[in-house]
Structures are given as C-alpha cells and as structure tokens.
Amino acid sequence: MTTPHSTTDPTAPASFWGRDGRGDGFRAATVCRQGHQQATAYEAYPGKNLGSCSECGDLVLGECPECGLRIKGRSWAITPRPGQRPTYDEHPNKFCDRCSVPYPWASDEQRVRWLLSLLNDLDISDEDRAVVSEHLKQLQTLAAKDNVRRESKLLTEIKKRAPGLFVAGAGKILERLVSDEAWRMVAGG
Numbered sequence: 001m002t003t004p005h006s007t008t009d010p011t012a013p014a015s016f017w018g019r020d021g022r023g024d025g026f027r028a029a030t031v032c033r034q035g036h037q038q039a040t041a042y043e044a045y046p047g048k049n050l051g052s053c054s055e056c057g058d059l060v061l062g063e064c065p066e067c068g069l070r071i072k073g074r075s076w077a078i079t080p081r082p083g084q085r086p087t088y089d090e091h092p093n094k095f096c097d098r099c100s101v102p103y104p105w106a107s108d109e110q111r112v113r114w115l116l117s118l119l120n121d122l123d124i125s126d127e128d129r130a131v132v133s134e135h136l137k138q139l140q141t142l143a144a145k146d147n148v149r150r151e152s153k154l155l156t157e158i159k160k161r162a163p164g165l166f167v168a169g170a171g172k173i174l175e176r177l178v179s180d181e182a183w184r185m186v187a188g189g
Ligand SMILES: [Zn+2]
Pocket: 032, 033, 034, 035, 036, 053, 054, 055, 056, 057, 058
C-alpha cells in the first residue's frame, strides 16, 4: 500500500491531501457541481480546469471549493481495477470532511441542516435562535421564484438576529437557499 504525501505529490497544494499533506487513507475523487462522480482513484493532485461533466455539463471539481481538501475517493487500502470508467453516480459525501461546508451538490435540506448547526454555536439569545431556526426552515420550503418578498422578509429578520450567518462561508451557503433577487435586496452586492 502506498500513501500520498507532499514529497511524492509535489504538484498538490499543501491543503490538498488531509493530515497536513501526508494523506489520510483516501485517494482523491473528481465530482461535478451537480454531484456526478467522474473519477474516484486519483493518486496525485488532479489539478484545476477539469472540464465539464459528460452527464450534465456542469463544471468538474477536484477539491473542496471552500478549503481545498481532496474530495474523498477510494481508500488506499483497496486496489482499484485499472481503466474504470466513470459511473456518474452521485457522490456519497455532501459535506467536506475537513471544513464541513456543504458541497455544491448538497440539497437545500442539507444546507439548512448545516446552517442550523452553525446557529447553535452563535452567541445569540435563545429567542433569536428559535426564530432564526424557524425562518431557515421556511426558506427551505419556499418556492423561491414566487416568493422574493417573503424570502427577503425572512432574510432581513435572520440578518438582524443572527448576523453571524451572513459572513464568509456561512453567507455563501445561505445565499444558495434563496433567489438572487432576495439575496441582493438584503445582503447587497
Ligand atoms: Zn454532472
């Protein structure tokens, strides 16, 4: 059994293989933004510009967009058959196993679940937490296009009570739950 580490994979950024670049027992997978697996047994950094998915046309990712960790592929303990073709199966992991941020192919329900776990760690009152939690669940079930006003109302209230959900990584995930229009109205930019 071989394992990757920075000395055998000089092309990989330091953040790519887990455990400080020494590898954590898994090869790297490439997956499109809709979740279709392309390859699951990369033994070296697959690089950037991986083209688009033959199944749906979306961009193919070779690392976590948030923290740059490899996407979990096959275990180094298993020898894959050579020349395996992509199956375009849905990648089993919905959250990065280092930074925990939902992958682009996570569902709205999974995004909300992740935001709720962040909410638990914010230093806000129990009342604010309860209201925001309720609002997040409502955002998940709204049919966005017909509900820009409703969405922006919920978002405004969430911003007032839990501004921590609007910063950095959390904001990006929250943004994906709502229409572009509602997001611009409340978060600007
Ligand atoms: Zn695809």
